[in-house]
Amino acid sequence: MTPLGKDIEVGAKRIGDYTNALPLSAAKEDVELRLVGTRCGRGLCLHLAAMGLRPGALIRVVRTHGPGPLIVAMGNTRMALGRGIAHHLFVVPIEDHRDS
């Protein structure tokens, strides 16, 4: 699991609110997650938002492919995300989120 580095800028404020945020790439399969922040270039961030991947979205990892891409469920949508981008999306498991 990668600890949150100092280089998080975009959405940093929101991620900072969660002590238990972890990168999506480290999330387990079949656990309900809330996306709390993204760290990416402007164009990509907006593109992800247009596809529904924005802070607040409820997602779940359907399948991870070892070092390869993963499949994420968001409502009835299934999305394939490369490993690289999954390191830059930050999530909190829903149960933990309720506690905090």
Add this chain to the structure above:
Amino acid sequence: MASTIKIALAGNPNSGKTTIFNAITGARQHVANYAGVTVERKEGYFKKNGADVVVVDLPGTYSLTAYSVEEKVARDFLLDERPDVVVNVVDASNLERNLYLTVQLMELGLPVVIALNMTDVAKSRGVEIDIPRLSALLGIPIVATVGTKSQGVESLVETALAVATGSLVSKPAPIRYGREIEEEIAKILDSFDPAAPLLPQYPSRWLAVKLLEEDSDVVEKLKTLPGADAVLRKAAASIAHLRGVTGDTPEIVLADRRYGFISGACQESVASTVEMRHIMSDKIDVLMTHRVLGIPILLVLMYGVFYAAFYAASAPGEWIGSLLGWLGFQISAILGPGAHGTLTLRSLIVDGVIGGVGSVIVFLPNVMVLFLAIAVLEDSGYMARAAFVMDHLMHKMGLHGKSFIPMIIGFGCSVPAIMSTRIIENRLGRLTTMMVIPLMSCGARLPIYALLIPAFFAPQYRAAALWFIYVFGVLLAIAIARLLRGTVLKGESHPLVMELPPYRFPTVKGLLIHTWERSWLYVKKAGTIILAASVLLWFAANWPAPPADRLAAAASPEEAHTVVLANSLVGRVGRAIEPVIAPLGFDWRAGTALIGATAAKEVFVAQMGIVFGVGESADTLEELRGKMRANYSQASGIAMLLFALIASPCVATVAITRKESGSWKWALLQWGGLTAVGYMMALVAYQVASRL
């Protein structure tokens, strides 16, 4: 009324937009390109109530930013051509995400009609939508449709036309972004000079919003205009202010507010029961995207596609072959048999046209099955899975999974494949993919394989040989991509972000339209480029005529044919290049055929038919194969296969690469590089195989 009504069809990828388009327009479609960019522009036509209606199918997009070529094309079309009405196809089972595009259409100030599609799927998933309520909240007429069953399409067309003619009102509700942002929008609007609008074709509020979003396209356009400095400075100040207040960049806040508006509307109009955790698609995906089995399944599917294209379609091909043979006989009977070496009408028709174009048309059934199989992969939703399972491997090659989709389309034809590289957002990744697409064995190379493989391989090895040549192309493409990414196209790659559409049964109509469009292009090519090349090559193979005494000395028609050919232009050019191609196991006849294949790959087969003079046989192909077996070793055959696969992409491929890459440099690098690699591969293969 008698004017033309223009309808634009917009929607997310996988919203069923194409199905709706096909249902509205049927087969009256036309494919063209948008001015300046080669993004396919599909138009359909129909007549209704005396008005001519043209429907333009915009590229499927998630939003209208300037993130990808497709989004920009869709947006420019809407802004510049101002359609009379925009029909927005919305996937009802995925409402909130789909409405994000709707909101952006509303902001453009165009009259919008929503086609609420896949209402059957939504219902089955427990989503109940109060359509009148949603319609009132958005200020937009909504028609429920099920595109796959053509339900609601009639009513959709009527509603759209009513809006276009003004008898029904579509007045999109204004989107409010909250006090802070609205204040900044007002400030930017104030800085506009009403007497001299900067970009008069754009709605001013939309322009102000885009400035806050720092939309690269709008900013670029404004920069070139005099008097825009004040506006840009104002916008920069507003952006800085909003950053400070919200702690986020304005475009993210704006996206958030749009979603806020959407959730508000949905909360009031949508009743949703539980989310289905394991829909059918997920169950199929357990297998299809399996960590270990995913790639083997992909390989088996590809094997199935080529097996079907090769074997299932061979019988109709033989019928066409027999028919052409019979035709050749009849024409010979009518026009009388001519001596070889005479440029007679009979020889032109039988040897040139039937021998050339005929050898290509014989493979139409194979090519149609291939196109059908690719259409099934596309329409069923499997294509995205193929990209997914290949992503990791592709990533190691400096590409990402999405590059694999154009590569599969390349099995049909390199031209649409190179056009479809526009789904790759990163320019370096896109260029790399373009460079290697010709290594995907296209439909035009299938006739070459179908001629050569049975000629040089025993029946039990044929399927494996065909499979090998396809897979070898893919592996070589990956290796060359890796090389390019490490050298001339060095740079960072974009991450994979791609929706996996639910699996669907392809509709028969959709498959037929896809297969027909592409097959028709093949037939058209046979009737134009290949016809012209065949006639030219026929002439060059018979002119100049040899001295009469040499021809008279020939003991048999075969010998006479050889005499004519050897003396002809083809023979002379062939012999001139023979020293270069001899180490590959090619003689001058194969050499000329391989040169001819640059016009279009199928010309190889046509030219072989012409140089071996097989136009008037009852079974043209078998005869041609027999002649090739008699003239070339298996090692030469293997070298021909490799050369046809790798070297000298056809002129259409070079032209489209030039257009899509924006420079001759890449087109020439592609042609020269692949020809050099092909030469080397054929050389090694021949030298090794002929010593075994």
